[in-house]
Amino acid sequence: MFRLLEQGRSGEDAVTIDLDGQPVRARAGETVASVLMREAEAWCRATPVSQARRAPYCMMGVCFDCLMLVEGEGLLRACQTYVRDGMKIRRQIGARHVVPSC
Amino acid sequence: MLKPDLLIVGAGPAGMSAAVVAARAGLSVMVVDEQPTPGGQIWRGIEANAGTAxxxxxxxxxxxxxxxxxxFRESGAVYWPSTRVWQIEPTLRTYVTGPDGTLMIQPSAILIATGAQERPAPFRGWTLPGVMTVGAAQILLKAPGTVPAAPVWIAGCGPLALLYAHQLVRLGGAVAGFLDTRMPAPLAGAARLAAGAVLRSGRELAKGAYWYADLHRRAGRYVRGVVDLQALGTDRVEGVRYRTADGRVEEVETSLLLIHEGVVPELHTARSLGCQTRWHAGQAAYVPVLNEWGESSVPGILVAGDAAGIGGAEAAIQRGRLAALRILSRLGRLPAGQEGAEAACRKALARALAPRAFLDRIFMPRENVFLPDDDTIVCRCEELRVRDLRGALSCSVGANQLKAFTRAGMGPCQGRQCAYTVASLIANVEARPMGDVEPFRVRPPLKPVRLCDVASLAEEAAPP
Structure with a gap:
């Protein structure tokens, strides 16, 4: 849905995250939600109520629609979560199960 | 436990300006903010973007x-970025979680400078992927510098929608169409306000008029008087259907729709502390009840910036400074020679607020922003539609009983996206003014927190 204005010089795109098992290139210092908005499948979860797909809506932490599973952290707002190299992100499908996350 | 004189929540224009005044006067000041760098939403990413195209x-x-x-960086205030406040107790004891873990802070005063959020504007299809707010798109523009991949449709009204469209075009993006939901302003009153505003803030208004003219010229389509919107699609937005005041209905194809219907103060934090709020009819928003210094109804809690009522960045700076002066004076720490500071702040604040009544009037949201049709989802988290809530409201229940009956406002966003619509439905069903509707009670935590973060507090609280 979105595109980068400037393609970074080599090294600026150095971060790679794992989104549902697929490697996705990201810019150091950007949020998981902003990476997601450049993906063809720009949605982050299916709701617990009706399995409807949702995507980031407000990008500033007040709608909680961009909740995604971050390995080692649990369910976080993707718009408030900054990428790290090798970070594993999963789309949250339906209700979450209780598992130890930290 | 940390015991600063002043804890400031939010590092936007108000929070930073207050921190500078208070820290320079010798107070110990802590500023916590969710973002990794200072600036708030308006100056988001400013340090990285300054000096670039x-x-x-x-x-x-x-x-x-x-x-x-x-x-702010040089002020001596302790700055905790990437940190969220998830609970403030009546004793002002505050719980935060950030890169250094979870901590308790016991300040002598708290300044809430949490800014604004975009006014929730429910319409059919507003939960579909591909519908997002103009503010969200602007955040993506500021960092990491992204624009819609295809010419974009924008719907709504308010200065931010005009500003974003202008910025987008300047950076090489394109506006496919603009669906203007602004109501024609009642001319007599608006003209009087306009005259006053032009006299005192001619340059700002000229800028706004220029954005408008620029948008008219650059947008592929410009549709005036849009009164109803529907985002079409199943798994994602495929199009938009809109209706104009003269009854015209049209559909356009798009995979991205940006929506904006103005901004409202962030009240969650203040309400969680029991600070009184009131309905501000001119801004069609709830605002905290404050005195001329920004002091709330709860001793020790002050509010500044857009969280105190929408006024923009310059007003936020002045309100932040005034709040800091008040805290200094309350703590008996006001340095000599600060007598002129208050007058200068008040003068600058009046100048900054001069065009506000005019802007509020011409960008007053349309009525069905608050009363969407029966099919529209009100509570995004629990997927409750207007009809689900109207059913429960057939007997007199307040917002809090409605929450218990239906789960509206009980999801992860804790009512941040549905509180306005719920209040307006209650006001509508019971024929009461918005100011009389009891708001959702805000339950802790203010932001999600992991059990292990709460548990980690035991070590700090344990006796040595």
Whole structure:
């Protein structure tokens, strides 16, 4: 849905995250939600109520629609979560199960 | 436990300006903010963008934030970025979680400078992927510098929608169409307000008029008088259907729709502390009840910036400074020679607020922003539609009983997206003014927190 204005010089795109098992290139210092908005499948979860797909809506932490599973952290707002190299992100499908996350 | 004189929540224009005044006067000041860098939403990413082409395209008001950020960095205030406040108790004891873990803070005073959020504007299909707010798109523009991949449709009204469209075009993006939901302003009253505003803030208004003219020229389509919207699609937005005041219904194809219907103060934090709020009819928003210093109804809790009522960045700076002066005076720490500071702040605040009544009037949201049709989802988290809530409201229940009956406002966003619509439905069903509707009670935590973070507090609380 979105595109980068400037393609970074080599090294600026150095971060790679794992989104549902697929490697996705990201810019150091950007949020998981902003990476997601450049993906063809720009949605982050299916709701617990009706399995409807949702995507980031407000990008500033007040709608909680961009909740995604971050390995080692649990369910976080993707718009408030900054990428790290090798970070594993999963789309949250339906209700979450209780598992130890930290 | 940390015991600063002043804890400031939010590092935007108000929070930073208050921190500078208070820290320079010798108070111990802590500033916590969710973002990794200072600036708030308006100056988001300013330190990285200053001096770049993107920074220039974002405009002079954006770049002006650098001076405040620099003063803040040099002020001596302790700054905790990437940190969220998840609970403030009546004793002012505050719980935060950030890169250094979870901590308790016991300040002597708290300044809430949490800014604004976009007014929730429910319409059919507003939960579909591909519908997002103009503010969200602007955040993506500021960092990491992304624009809609295809010419975009924008719907709504308010200065931010015009500003974003202007910035987008300057940076090489394109507006496919603009669906203007602004109501024609009642001319007599608006003209009087306009005259006053032009006299005192001619330059700002000229800028706004220029954005408008620019948008008219550059947008592929410009549709006036849009009164109803529907985003079409199943798994994602495929199109938009809109209706105009004269009854015309049209559909356009798009995979991205940006929506904006103005901004409202962030009240969650203040309400969680029991601070009184009131309905501000001119801004069609709830605002905290404050005195001329920003002091709330709860002793020790002050509010400044857009969280105190929408006024923009310059007003936020002045309100932040006034709040800091008040805290200094309350703590008996006001340095000599500060007598002139208050007058200067009040003068600058009056100047900054001069065009506000006019702007509020011409960008007053349309009525069905608050009363969407029966099919529209009100509570995004629990997927409750207007009809689900109207059913429960057939007997007199307040917002809090409605929450218990239906789960509206009980999801992860804790009512941040549905509180306005719920209040307006209650006001509508019971024929009461918005100011009389009891708001959702805000339950802790203010932000999600992991059990292990709460548990980690035991070590700090344990006796040595």
């Amino acid at each position: 993107r920074g220039r395209a974002l405009g002079a008001p954006y770049l002006s934030g650098l001076a405040t950020v620099r003063a």
